[in-house]
Amino acid sequence: MVIILWFKVDFNSHIPVYKQIKDKLKLLIHTGRLKPGDFVPSIRTLAEDLNVNVNTVARAYRELMAEGVIEPVRGEGYIVKKLDEKRFIEATLQRFIETIEECKRVGIEQEKLVRLLKQIYGRRKNGSECEESDEKL
Template sequence: MFFSIDPDGDIPIYEQIVRQVKLAVADGILVGGQMVPSVRQLANELAINSNTIARAYQELQSDSVLEPLRGRGMIVRRDAIKRCTKARNTLVTESFRRALSDALAGGMSADELRSLFEAELTRQQNELEEAAKAGGNGST
């Protein structure tokens, strides 16, 4: 599993891990029953303290996203997708609200924001479509 950790960011590292695991579940990258890397393995991969990973995993367990598999490690709960999708939607909504608030406070008009949103949405969708085409062009 690939994590993008910003050690100098405003969000604590353990919370970045929690968010990224939830997003991966919501996006279907991690699925119910799938094992996640061990605390030690992930700490080594990310070069961060194992207590930070353990804290993230504990929170994910408390949030009913991960569950221990006796003697084997942690797995994604089979019923985690609904909670993770809801968490993703909440994160996106909060980010969107902050961006709108900043833009309006900075003097942007509603029409400017609509235009900006539509242009960026179109750009992002085109990028996703291009990536899907590039990924699906392999020969068999």
């Protein structure tokens, strides 16, 4: 079964588009929206859906194959193989650390970051705010 992916790429981000695609596919696997054996969209289909060059998606898929996350099925497309959860979490935390270090360099106060973390963790899964997290930044 092919899963319809509901994500977008940020063309204004400093993160390359192919990396955003990789990260978002890994997040879908990590959260269970994509499971081992599920088909991911073809390179051409995903490129059209995201309005990016096919070579960009191809690069993301090549790297995901090299990491053992997806595998090609001859004549069918690509299926989810597995995700190294420990590696995924470590990479996510490393990006978080780099972002915090950047915030520190530009002078964002620690208290503001702590409030932001509490606000984000206070959200419900549907994105709405919980009652105890109505503090504004």
